[in-house]
Amino acid sequence: MSKNSTYDPFDTLTKLTVQMENQVNDLVYQLTDNKEFVGLLKRGTNIQALLQERLNKNNGLLASKLNIPTKNDLADVAKIAIQTEEKLDSLEEQLWNLTDFADRTNREIESIVAASSEVLKVAKQLNSELAELKKDQAELSELKKEFTKLKEEMSSMKEFITFTISSELKKGTEMKQKKSKQAEPVTSDNKN
Amino acid sequence: MALISQLMNNIPSMDFTKEQKRLNRFINRLNDPKPKVNQTPRQVVWKKNKATLWHYPAVEKKYETPIFLVYSLVSKAYILDLAPGISVIEQLVGRGYDVYLLDWGVLGYEDKGITFEDYIVDYLQKAVRRALRHSNADEITLWGACLGGVMASMYAAIAEEPIKNLILTTPPIDFRAVIQMLPEKWAEGILNNEINIDRFVDVNGLIQPRYMYTLSRSISAPINLSSYTTLLNHCYNDKFVDKWSRMDMWTKDHVPLSGEVVRQIINDFIVENKFIEGKLTVRGKRVDLKNIHANLLVMTAANDTVVPEEASLPIMDAVSSKDKTYETFMFGHIGMFLSDKCPAYIDKWLESRSKQVQN
Numbered sequence: 001m002s003k004n005s006t007y008d009p010f011d012t013l014t015k016l017t018v019q020m021e022n023q024v025n026d027l028v029y030q031l032t033d034n035k036e037f038v039g040l041l042k043r044g045t046n047i048q049a050l051l052q053e054r055l056n057k058n059n060g061l062l063a064s065k066l067n068i069p070t071k072n073d074l075a076d077v078a079k080i081a082i083q084t085e086e087k088l089d090s091l092e093e094q095l096w097n098l099t100d101f102a103d104r105t106n107r108e109i110e111s112i113v114a115a116s117s118e119v120l121k122v123a124k125q126l127n128s129e130l131a132e133l134k135k136d137q138a139e140l141s142e143l144k145k146e147f148t149k150l151k152e153e154m155s156s157m158k159e160f161i162t163f164t165i166s167s168e169l170k171k172g173t174e175m176k177q178k179k180s181k182q183a184e185p186v187t188s189d190n191k192n
Numbered sequence: 193m194a195l196i197s198q199l200m201n202n203i204p205s206m207d208f209t210k211e212q213k214r215l216n217r218f219i220n221r222l223n224d225p226k227p228k229v230n231q232t233p234r235q236v237v238w239k240k241n242k243a244t245l246w247h248y249p250a251v252e253k254k255y256e257t258p259i260f261l262v263y264s265l266v267s268k269a270y271i272l273d274l275a276p277g278i279s280v281i282e283q284l285v286g287r288g289y290d291v292y293l294l295d296w297g298v299l300g301y302e303d304k305g306i307t308f309e310d311y312i313v314d315y316l317q318k319a320v321r322r323a324l325r326h327s328n329a330d331e332i333t334l335w336g337a338c339l340g341g342v343m344a345s346m347y348a349a350i351a352e353e354p355i356k357n358l359i360l361t362t363p364p365i366d367f368r369a370v371i372q373m374l375p376e377k378w379a380e381g382i383l384n385n386e387i388n389i390d391r392f393v394d395v396n397g398l399i400q401p402r403y404m405y406t407l408s409r410s411i412s413a414p415i416n417l418s419s420y421t422t423l424l425n426h427c428y429n430d431k432f433v434d435k436w437s438r439m440d441m442w443t444k445d446h447v448p449l450s451g452e453v454v455r456q457i458i459n460d461f462i463v464e465n466k467f468i469e470g471k472l473t474v475r476g477k478r479v480d481l482k483n484i485h486a487n488l489l490v491m492t493a494a495n496d497t498v499v500p501e502e503a504s505l506p507i508m509d510a511v512s513s514k515d516k517t518y519e520t521f522m523f524g525h526i527g528m529f530l531s532d533k534c535p536a537y538i539d540k541w542l543e544s545r546s547k548q549v550q551n
């Protein structure tokens with residue numbers, strides 16, 4: 001070691017402890033890794049159970065004489081509290097389900113309302129179209145009346161024109177005949 | 193004289209200031225207040241009996257699919273949020289995930305009869321439903337750690353809820369492989385029913401934390417001194433001492449376990465090996481791992497002295513998932529929850545398997 005290096009005794013201590021610990025633990029496992037130790041463990045747990053059983057029994061007897069609750073009595077009360085908590089939880093879960101169901105129903109209603117508003121919109125549109133159609137129809141009937149009137153006027157005009165033409169034609173024919181009658185005696189006088 | 197001088201030169205000197213600080217810190221540590229844990233902002237979503245469903249909102253939400261954490265029944269869940277900087281939850285929320293944690297709480301004597309079935313149907317399934325409703329998400333990522341991994345797998349096998357991804361960290365799926373870690377005769381004693389715990393469970397009801405601590409010590413290392421000498425060695429380092437204190441507090445902070453759960457672990461999971469053989473039922477439904485179709489990520493620790501890789505591997509072939517990933521990290525059992533490597537890997541894996549927030 002050089003003069004400048006510092007000595008850390010705890011480094012060595014740690015290394016030694018780790019080594020020693022491993023060896024001791026190995027030794028413990030070696031010493032206990034046998035049937036005898038397992039049997040001892042079995043007897044130990046049985047004795048502990050027996051002693052605990054008697055202690056519990058005596059504790060119960062003493063508690064009943066003193067009229068005080070045992071640990072089991074308190075545990076029973078605590079269990080009731082836990083059961084109540086579970087019931088509350090289950091109620092809360094049912095409430096969730098109901099809320100979810102209500103939400104789903106609301107959504108469905110909203111979609112139905114949306115659909116029906118569409119239908120209403122279409123109906124309104126149809127109504128307004130119908131009103132327009134009626135208006136058109138009224139206008140058309142007016143037009144029809146006017147046409148009929150026109151037709152009537154035209155037919156009367158036709159009659160008038162026919163009458164005028166025929167009377168004119170008649171007049172013309174009569175005039176022709178008159179002219180031809182006037183011309184005929186001159187010709188016979190000449191012959192005579 | 194020259195010889196003495198040479199000898200003196202060769203004797204290493206000691207840094208007395210450093211040694212003084214070390215010893216002061218070591219002595220003071222005994223009077224230190226308990227470290228504060230669970231510092232990531234969170235809120236209660238649901239409470240049932242002793243269990244609490246916590247919500248840790250994402251710092252800046254990037255993913256719609258939340259992560260639901262299921263921790264083990266044998267120790268406290270604050271290992272997942274031990275301290276800022278080494279908190280798994282903090283890292284996940286920082287990466288844009290909403291995190292939910294089901295903390296089982298500390299059981300009372302009245303809970304001695306709770307079984308795995310109760311935990312899965314009455315607690316886990318309901319909590320997942322609550323988380324789904326709370327997050328308004330269409331699907332969820334389920335992350336089970338240690339024994340929580342077994343529970344998450346059991347639930348995933350019977351779940352009606354949309355589980356998109358299933359992440360398991362050191363899950364003891366094959367309990368037979370776990371007890372192979374014990375000395376041979378102990379394992380034989382358990383398998384041959386020589387150590388029958390039925391009467392012990394009947395009488396005690398609730399298995400007290402001191403038993404759980406002794407059991408965990410006897411499995412990992414019955415004698416433990418190196419932890420304290422390591423503390424002494426690094427006592428001048430405040431950051432190390434802080435982390436050590438937190439770890440020390442957590443390793444001794446066990447929770448009582450329901451007697452019925454212990455009975456099920458010994459009789460159903462270890463002796464009869466029902467889980468991996470698909471013989472377990474939960475409220476009449478068979479727990480068949482073939483029913484799991486979610487994307488699966490299994491993470492194990494190479495230096496795990498509690499759950500060896502062989503105990504976790506069988507799930508890879510047992511599930512029906514098409515998307516399966518297996519990853520081993522060079523950590524111990526607890527190191528998996530203290531490093532930023534696991535959350536980073538999970539984030540990378542989940543990125544393409546989670547629904548992203550639409551802007």
